Amino acid sequence: MCNCYGSHVLRGLLCLCGGVPINSPEFHGGKPSTILAERLNLKISQMGGNDSPRLQQKFPGLLKFLVSEMLKCASEEIKIMQVDQYSSLVLQTALKLLAGHNQELLQVIPIVLCCKKENLIEGSFVEKKAVSNIVDLMKEPAFSHLMEVILDVAPESLYDGIFRTIFRNSLFELSSHSCGNFVVQALISHARDREQMELIWEELGPKFKDLLEMGRPGVVASIVAASQRLHTHEHQCCQALSASVCLQSESPRCIVPRMLFLDSYFNCGDRSNWSWPNGVKMHVMGSLILQLVFKFQSELIQPYIESLTSMEVDCVFEAAKDTGGARVIEAFLDSNASRKQKQRLMAKLRGHFGELAMHASGSFTVEKCFTASNMSLREAIASDLLAVQAELSKAKQGPYLLRKLDIDGYAKWPDQWRSKQASKQSTYKEFYAAFGSSKTKSPKSEFLSNASKNTSHIKDVKKMREEIDHLLVSEKYAKHAMVDNAKSKKVRRNGVAGVSEEAAEHGIKRPFLSVDMKEKKRHRNV
Structure with missing residues (x-):
């Protein structure tokens, strides 16, 4: 287990017994960005879920036997294994594969922590020295990674015992450490209830400034995300930040x-x-924290809204060109801030949308602004993109954006483009009036804000938009079809009456987007 080659073989064997591909990144150290997204409510964890990559054949009994015998043979060396890089990876893999098997975890985790299960669940450690030792171990890289996995898979009763016995009164000490702070982030992101959040807030709530000064914004972000998830201390978080x-x-x-x-x-x-x-x-964690902040109700974040909307034009443009800054702007546009406040910010980008669309990340911001803007600003965005259409069409993101905003339609038939956009806005308003929140002055904003918190809601909104777009296009095609049918009947009647075929052909004009378009497939991007 402590050998780099032996560790790899053992992890492969564990994955094989667990029905997981041996090269699965989920069980060989996940990407930090993926882990961070899960902790900040930006991605739903799939560990132990049905979406995890698994082979058809697995051997759960053999997996449990292998883990049990492995720990039994290494029980005397467990303290060495806790801080060894390669043995820690084996233990992490075993724990991840046992996720959801609470009975086995209740047996394995206390052994890994060198303590008794009964004492952890009761919330009292016999020896304070043991608590101090575990706190010190969390400052070691190998054990800190192991502890993160333990907190991720621990059953609720065991998590609560670990929280109250080991972490209580040590949160700020660990948060100040380069390794320990990641364990604290894992602890906070898995907090189960408001009572646990209250204990976290007592120790770390007054320390926001200290944590940011020490370069520990991840801990602050985890607290903000947890308060949002558990619906507690939201106002205090915004004020402290x-x-x-x-x-x-x-x-x-x-x-x-x-x-x-x-x-x-x-x-x-x-x-x-x-x-x-x-x-x-721009600072990655700083922008992530702001994205979380803009998910709160608007009455809690007025200082942040005022700060963003009062930024200078050049600063807003620079923020929109930066990946992190662009996502902050998008989060604000998805929030339930008032339409007037959103228009105030978007107006500062007027004249810059073309240049912004040339940036890969900026193109998403342009699309978001287009969706949230009024007719005047939509036309300004289309005009900006039309000016750079040739260059934008060569960029990776260009064709999609030009097609999505129908820039060709705007260039060739501006009046019909305006009519189509007006119809969309009218239909959206009717939808949100019927299904949006009645508790807010801005049903659309509230609906979108709530939808951003749930993946299924996001899919529903996208599906709704597609249906509306499809309906509007179908209605337009149907009108053209009726015109075509009427004209063709007239031509046939003229033919029967003796009108020459050539004269009949001169009487037919091909309408814009004729009915022949029905034969073509219309692909829509989700």
Whole structure:
């Protein structure tokens, strides 16, 4: 287990018994970005789920026997295995494969932690020295990764015992450490109830500024995500976060810019005179935290909305060109902020949509702005894209965006394009009036905000939009078909009456998007 080659063989054998492909990345150390997305409610964890990559043949009995015998033989060496890189990987793989098998986990996890199951569940450790030892071990890379997996798969009763016995009163100490802070993030992201969240808040809530200064924004992001998921301490989170980057004597306008450049701001000698840095990549975690913030109800985040919408035109454009900044803008447009506030921000990009669309990440922002804007701004966006149509069509994202916004239609038949957009907006309004939230002045915004929190809702909204678009196009084609049929009947009547075939042909005009288009398949992107 402690040998690099032996560890690989054992992990392969465990995966084989668990019915998982040997080269599955899920069981050989997942991508940090994937793990982070799951912790921040941006992706649903699939561990132990039906969507996990599995072979048809698996041997659950053999897997449990192998893990049991493996730990029995290594029981005297478990303390060495906890901190060894290769044996830790074997233990992590075994725990992941046992996810959902609570009885086995209740036996295995206490052995891995070198403590008794009964004591953990009761919430009392016999020796305080053992607690201190585990806290120190979490500052070791190998054990910190192992502990993250333990927290991920632990049954509820065992998780609560670990939380109260080991982590309580040690959260800030661990959060301050380069390895320990990732364990704290895992702990927070798996908090089960409001009572646990209350204990987390007591220790870490007043420490937001300290954590950001130490370069531990991941812990702050985990707390914000947990408060959102458990619907508790939401207002306190928003207040504590804004207070960590903005003094009471300062205008709230500085909140979003400083969050976008966390490192630049906290490393600045004179923070009161900090200004927007040009040509600097925006902070990944800072932008992720802002994305989470804009999922809260608008009444809780007014300082953030004011800060974003009051940014200078150049700053908004720079943010839209940056991957992280663009996603912050998109999160704001998906929020339940008022339409007026959204229009205020989008208006600052007027004249820049063409250049923005040339960036891979910016194209998503352009599409989002188009969907959320009024008719005047939609036409301005289409005009900007038309000016760069030749260059944009060569970019990877260009053809899709040009087709999605129907730029060809705008160039050739602007009046019909406007009519089509107006019909879409009218149909959307009718839909949201019927099915949107009645508790808000902006049903569309509220509906979209709620939909962004649930994958199935997102699919429903997309499906609804496709159906509306399809209906509008079908109606238009049907009208053309009626015109064609009427004209063809007239031609036939003229033919019977002795009108020459040549004259009849001159009487037929091919309408825009004739009925022949019915024969062609219309592909729609989801």
